[in-house]
Amino acid sequence: MNKKTELPIFPFSAIIGQEEMKLALQLNVIDPKIGGVMIMGDRGTGKSTTIRAIADLLPKIDIVKGDPFNSHPSDLELMSAEVLARYRNNEELETEGIKIPMIDLPLGATEDRVCGTIDIEKALTEGIKAFEPGLLAKANRGILYVDEVNLLDDHLVDILLDSAASGWNTVEREGISIRHPARFVLVGSGNPEEGELRPQLLDRFGMHAEIRTVKDPVLRVQIVEERTSFDLNPEIWLTKYKDDQEKITQRIIDAQNILPNVEIEYELRVKISEICSILDVDGLRGDIVTNRAAKAYAAYNNRQKVELEDIKTIITLCLRHRLRKDPLETIDSGDKVQQVFNEVFEIEE
Structure with a gap:
């Protein structure tokens, strides 16, 4: 991809304050089995910016080229059924490095869009399991972000939490079943004024970070100035924070190895x-x-x-x-x- 077509992402190391949110995100990346993080706080407090920034910070991952589930080339637990069959047949798997997937789940998403769909007609006429992967497939081995999760249909939240906990997504229709790996860090955010999540769902998020609007006028001015400077000339900013970014990335990699x-x-x-x-x-x-x-x-x-x-x-x-x-x-x-x-x-x- 041409570098110029990629939107620049505000550096994680340049984000001022919101320490709870930053720590919770880093710990979930170090150990995704913590179970994700729910971030509750006022509007305009940098929730989306921070989540995109942590995804951008993470090292690339190796996937099997052309696989819609971001299958791992050697870890059996992180392979789709098709890749696993090829691996067991000793086929050579071509790989490529990609940035950690960061998938946004829109509020109006349907269950089909989230889980994927099975083309019944194709399955019956051609005898093949025709599966159109959903957002859970795209998010495998990455981060799935749901803004305003407290406004999302409870049934969909349940599906997300089930997949995040088990690491698998199963789609069943008319007696046909497809199962694929869906291991991701689930990040939900919301504004408490718009209602809380049901306690049964809230409890299933590993961590809960609270963020508040910065009150200190000097700090507020600093945050506004930094964001404005970044928007005017992102390249200079990315260069300025390059070393800090690399240090955090290395710290996360080291922690994953020590864990x-x-x-x-x-x-x-x-x-x-x-x-x-x-x-x-x-x-x-x-x-x-x-x-x-x-x-x-x-x-x-x-x-x-x-x-x-x-x-x-x-x-x-x-x-x-x-x-x-x-x-x-x-x-x-x-x-x-x-x-x-x-x-x-x-x-x-």
Whole structure:
């Protein structure tokens, strides 16, 4: 593709503030099994800009050339059925490097558009499974972004969360079934004024980041000036932040490599579960995600052992959306998580 036809993307390293959102996105990229991130906040706070920026930052991936599912050339778990059959027949698979897919799911998307469709007529007349891949296929091994996810049909949100959790998408029609890999980092964003997601759906997002409009006038001016300068001359900006961008990319790659060796002591795991129990978090998803995120954060900091500070940094992101809503509660859910954390670990505020 001609470089000039690509729209320049604002550098991730140039984004001012919104640390919660930036950290949650980086941890999900390091370990996609954390389960995605829900970003709630005011309009015009750079949600879309930040999500596009993290996708642009990530290293290229190798795919089997011409495969609509971005199949991995050697990892069996990340192959479509067709590529897997070719691989097992010892066929030579031609590969190409592509940028991490970053797929936008429009609000009015139909189930067919999301999941893909089976051409029944072709299947019956020609005896082949004619499948038209959907957005889940395009998002495999990438990031799927749903803006205003709280306005999306609950049924579609369910499908997205199921695919994100299982790593597979299954389309069935008239007795014909197609299954393909759909492993992606699910990122949802929304404005709380337009309604919250149902608790059952919200709980299935690994992390929940809250972002607010910057109040400091000096910082606001800086953000506006930086964005204006970038829009006027993006090339200069991209050059200016090139080193910073490369450092973050390398840090993420290093963390992905360290992650399998990161350990969390039994005593810390017990304390995490104690916090979840005191907060009355339903199920064990909160415990699992907190453990995963703590390990990813340790790897992010180039360590193979989780420390107390790692848990303190990520626990609010992992648990605040899992607390039961009490209309009489005066304390913010994030503050409540930190308060219980301090009690369990006997930390003086």
